[in-house]
Structures are given as C-alpha cells and as structure tokens.
Amino acid sequence: MSALPEAIEESSGCSTQLRGGITLFGMDADEALATVTERLSGEGRPERNLATFLTTSIEPEAHRLYRTYLNYNLVDREQYPAIDALLRDCVGIIGTLWHGDDSRVVGSATTGSSEAAMLAGASLLRSWQERSGREWTRPNLVMGAGAHACWKKFCRHWGVEARVAPATGEGPALNGPAVERLCDERTIGVVGILGSTLDGRYEPIAEIAAELDRLQEQRGIDVPLHVDAASGGFIAPFLDSEMLWDFRIPRVVSINASGHKSGMVLPGLGWLLWRDRSRRRAELGVSINYLGGDDAHYELTFSRSAAPVVLQYYNFVRLGFAGFRKVHARCRSLARLLATRLQATGRLRVLGDGSELPVVVVTAEPPVDLRELSKRLAELGWAVPVYTLPPKQEDVEVMRIVVRNDLTSDDVEDIASAVEDFVSHAN
Template sequence: MPSANGDSTRNHLAVNPVFTAEPAHIPRNTLPGDGLAPDVAYQVVHDELMLDGNARLNLATFVTTWMEPTAEKLMAECFDKNMIDKDEYPRTATLEHRCTRMLGDLWHAPPADDVTGCSTTGSSEACMLAGLALKRRWQHARRAAGLPADRPNLVMGINVQVCWEKFANYFDVEPRLVPMQGERFHLDAEQAAAHCDENTIGVVAVLGSTFDGSYEPVADICAALDRLEAERGWNVPVHVDGASGAMVAPFCDPGLVWDFRLPRVASINTSGHKYGLVYPGVGWVVWRDAAALPEDLVFRVNYLGGDMPTFALNFSRPGAQVVAQYYTFLRLGFEGFRRVQQTCRDVATSLAERIGELGPFRLLTKGDELPVFVFALRDDVTGYSVFDVSAHLRESGWLVPAYTFPAHRTDLAVLRVVVRNGMTHDLADLFLDDLRLAVERLSRQAKPLRGAESASFAHGASAHHA
C-alpha cells in the first residue's frame, strides 16, 4: 500500500531474481548493511524510475528536456567541477563570465568595461538576488535622505512565479500583488503605478507569464513610472523577470523594447534551463551597471591572485550547466537560437489555432509571445471539466496542466500547453489526435468527474494561486 507521501509502506525493496549476487532484501528507508553490485543498484533505481512520466511528452514544464549528445558528453566531463571553486577551475569561471557578457550584449546593457552579472542555480535564485539589490539600493537612498527604511514593498502582478513571494517572505518585503481583472491576466502600466509609493523598492515586470504565456508591457510600465517620478518624485526601478521571455524576445521580437534600452530597467534574469536550452539547473541575472548592484552585497574572493567578486545565495554547485550554456551559445549562435525559438512559436501558434477549431475550447492566448498558450472550455460545455481533459490526456502519456487562475479570476479553469525545443509539428499532430479522442470520449459524460481539487500541477504558482 502507498503511504501519504506516495512511497510504499513495505520495509524492503523487491528485487527480481535475475542477478547472481542480489540480496534477498534491500531496506527501503535505511542504509543497506552492505553495498550492492553496481548492476544490481542500477537496475533497482532504473526500474523504479520507469514509472516517471516521459519528459518529452511533458507539456507542463518550461524546463529543457532535450540536449544534443555532444552537450551531454561535455556536461558529464564537468560533473565533478564545483562552480564556486573559481581558483581551482579558472577556465570554467571564465566561461561563466563570457556567458554574462553575451547576455549583457543580447539585452543591450550600456557599454562598460565589464558586465555586472552572474550565474545561479535557476531563476528563483536570480530573482532573489535582483530583489535584494533593489531593497538594498532603496535602503541606502532612504537613509542618505534621513528617511525611515523599515517598510519596503515590491509591486508585481499576482501571476508572478512563487519565488517572488518567497523573496518577500524571506527578506521582509511587503508583496503588493495586483490581482487579475476581467480579461487582464497580468500586470499593466496603470495598476503598476497605482500600487507604488515612497516605500516601493521596485516593480517586477514579467516577460512571459507562466499562467498564460503573455508578455507584460515593460515599456508602458516604465513610462508610467517615469510619469510617477515626475509627479511625486519617487524613483522606482524595474526588474524584468525574463525567466523564459528574455531568451525568446531577442530572437523572435527584435523590435520589442523591454530590456536595458529602457533606462528604468535595473536588472534582468533568465533561466538557462528553460528557453536557454540547457538541462536544469542554471539561471542568470544581469544588472544595468555596477551601480545597480550595491557594493556591500558583493563578497570578494581570491581568484588567480586577483580579486573575484561573487554574489550568490547558493555555494557549491556543479559547473556542468554553466559549461553547457556556453556550449549552447557557441553551438547555435544568434541565428540558431532564432530558428529554434521561432520553430517553437510556429508549432505553438499552429497547434493553438487547431485546438480552437475543435469546437469545445476557446483560446485565451495563442502562443504568439512565449510559445505557450492556454485554453478553456466554452460555457456551453457542461458534461466535463478541463481537469477531466487533463486526466484523459495523461492516459496517453501527455502531461498537460489544468488549473484555475488566481484572484480575482478563480472562476476561470484552463489547460496550458508549453512548446519547447523537441516538440515538433509531428508530435503536435499526435497530441491533437489524442486530444480529439479525449473530447469524443468525454462528450458522452453527463457531468464532470473531476474539479479543481484534482489538479496536480502548480507550475510555479503558490498554493493560493493555483
């Protein structure tokens, strides 16, 4: 029988009698008294992992699920390198630095002797670092003006990834979460400015919402904050959470102004392990310039007899993902990234259009910003729910999240499809066939069998959101 955490209540793992040296019993929750032969240990672990979902058919995750064998080989060669040991692994440190320079160039950072940025374990850590820089800059400015600095707040849409609520909780910042309203599913310029005051350390603008794949209007938000500064004197910086979009927009939307070309943008983060096309986990954060990252947050370490600044929440972590990021930048170049991301968008928009033509669904987004789209059931479909659709697709191997939107649109339940590198037009055809079959079967139901309580996907949103 399974326990509450999903594991078996049996005290021992069962091993088939295929090996010549297997023990009769392997303890499940305590260390074995003796070691196992490598092939036995491998088979035990391998067999249990067969019950995981197929990562390539996981349309819930934004995280990269396919890389070239050459990239995997390079990562394997670097698994033993600790990213923090920059003096022992100077070339790995150099590759990290090159990546931040490439990203600074891609995001139009102002010309400087060097780019201020670093790698992280993912966008969550990158967001925490960016938030800390915003808070510390605000505190310095307030204290220099002889004003209290004990009630900082951060303005963001309720659609932000849960890491921002964690940041607010862990670092004593009031989160000002702007709720959704009507057909507005993310933060807009008017609401961003309306929620600011003299204690606002910054506004988070999301370039690619996890809820529906849409871009928040970064330029409009900056313009509204420019007007606010002119009227009230509050200089509110913007951090762009580009976990996904910062590696899509530069290639697919070159005319969209969202990055350091906007003077109010102080920092940008992205996930190398999302549309940066690298296995988890690696993230990146880049600041506009050295002044945007307060010096008292930076630690100095001896690096090749010189001074190496470091700013991170994490310490030891593998260098393999950073090396893989550099490999991917070299391997694809600008044009290669453009082809990959544009193909993802083409697959997403084509699939979204065909789903909209099936009959029972209505599209909320079309996959023409992030290659991500969401769709809901039409009001006249009453015999089944989006949660029923998700469960039926799972029977065919497809992992498609069904969830409700946050306040004030908890009435809206949707399905979301994330198209990543490796999701081809052919796979999209197969998905559409299975979706059509699921709809045919579900249409014979008299009433929904599953509701929001059956949702198993949080997709980065906190519990009271999803």
C-alpha cells in the first residue's frame, strides 16, 4: 500500500485549489467515490439508450473477467503470452466465420472500427502506390453516403479524396452503377458497408464486387474492396449464411467489425482481418523490443487493456455458434415486430425494418413531429435519436431505434405503445 492515502488524510482539511481546479490536497477514497458518483448521478442508464449500437450489458461472470484483466496490457505480448494466444484464437475464429483461409488470414484487435478503418485505408493506399507508381498524385476512396464518418476522417488525415455516392430515394447505399461511375485509375479501393448505421440495411457487396470485376476486365483498373462490417460482421455469419459478402468473394481484401457492437463486448474493441499477409502492408508494421520481445505492431494505438479481447473470447466459448445465432435472431425478431407496430400507426413510414441489422428507422407523416416524439420517449426514460439523411436526401428526417440484446419484449411493447399513444394524439 502506498503512503499516499495517509498523506491525503493528514491534509484533507485543506481545499486550496491550484491553477486548473485541482485541489492542493485530496480526500479519502470513500469521499472521492461519493463526489464522483454524485456528479454522474444524472446520467441516463446505458441499456435505455436506443441510439447506440454499443454493448451496454454483460453477464456477471463476464464482468468478473473484465475486472480481472483490466490492468493487463494487450501490447505486452511477451509478458502475457496466454492473452496473445487468446487474441490469435479470436482472429482465427472470426476468420473462419468470414470464410477466410485459416492458413493465410491475418488480423489485429483494434480499439474500435474507427482504428480498423485507418489501418485498412492505409493498407489500401500503400498497395495503390505500389501498383500505380503515382505516389504524389492525389488518390481517392469510393464509398456510399451511409459510410461511417471514420472513413472521411481517414481521407482527411491521409490526403485521400473521399468520393461519396449521394443518397437517393432508395436510401444512402452504394451500388454497382455508382461504383462504375466513381472509380478510376486513382481509386485506392471501395468501401462497402455491411449494415448502415443510418438505416440498418446491408449494401449489395456481391453486386459491388461484380462491378469491380467488370471494371478490371473492360478498363484494366484493379480496385480492391474493403467491407466495413462494423455492425453486421457478427450478425450476417449467424443469420445470413448464404449471403455472399465476405472472403468468399475474391475481390474482398479486408474486413472490419466492432466486437463492442454485435460481438457483445464492452467498449472498446474492433477487429480487422486481411485476406493474407500481402494485403496487410509489411511497411506499416513497427518493430519494437523494449517490452521483452521483438515483434511488429500494426495497430495505431499502443498500450491498452486486454479485458475487451478476453471478453470476446469468453463470448465465443460461452455462446458458441448456436448461442450467437439465438441472440441475434431474437433481436432481429423484436426489431421487425417493432417496425410492424410503428408502420401500423399510419403516420410513420418505415425505412429500416430490422430485417438486416436489428434496427428500426422511420420517418413521419404530418402532423407527427419526430423531435417531439423523441422528447416524449425521453420523458419515459428512452434515449432515441432523430437526424437527417445525407446529401441529396437531407430534407428527410428520421428516427432510429437500435434493438440490442438487453432489450426485452416488454421494453419493445412499452416503446411501441408510447409511440402509438403519441401518434394517436398528434394533430
């Protein structure tokens, strides 16, 4: 035990503040706990936040694992070889789910899909530079209007032009014709979205890949495809096994997913897998030896807790394939039930019905005001976002409800009833 707590207790009567607001002397642990708890007492409960895709509830046993491994540094591979082996097992499991060749697939655990996007984008950029020899010509990355903001962030930080297919009456998804129109010799890659956060729908990955194949055949332009499966990467393998979207498509060179979303791990954990080592550019790895080993690190972040990776492995052994399928099938069923109830009001039009991601997205017919509806739901303890769609559809205002694994059938009934009551009294 450090002598610090005793020193604090001896001086706790003094509250003199230094510049920046920190007190000169501290307080005992119980008092500090009470102070912080009081400051945060007004925050809403995460499980009632219908805006987020992130996991908000885990089992008590998972909590114990999380607390146990919170202070283990994931990057210390030499010091914690069992954790490193567990991480590699997770990569192998995910690679199998995504139909990769287990003798060739390589991958990384990231702090989320945003870091994964940066790494995947950097690999696409370096590969393009090598095959084109145009290091100083500004390249571009093609995506749909429903792409996550992290992809535009990548483009801004790496000096890449973001070529975005605008939203249409069919939604914000990218499709084959848009790919053909936007790609050229300077395109480092195309990003297909397996589950948009805007409407919950999958982009047609197989159609996009087929268009890129035609582009190479007809114009000699070889454009790789990355799949951003942040939300759908842990859903499609269990519920949409016949759908072609993953490494079964030769054009797909890398895939990312968020373990802290449908992987059911607390924030923050992402996964990025490449088809093979040639697609994970070797020059992006940095070798270090001051942690006891001599290894190459590809991640952008460095020191971070191993706890999320431990939880991901726990979920794999706890649930198995059948367990993941059961959890996600239940969420999808509840989402579709909710969508049906909201559509039946006659004043709400469903844009996302939960049949892909378990997400319900609606727009309103006058005189229903979605922002007032959101306020009413907030009064009942539910956080529900209202936002506008991307350019070319920015006049369309929508409300989104994410159905996660901790939402019960009673919760769905309460939400549906509250919406029905609000709509029936709108005038």
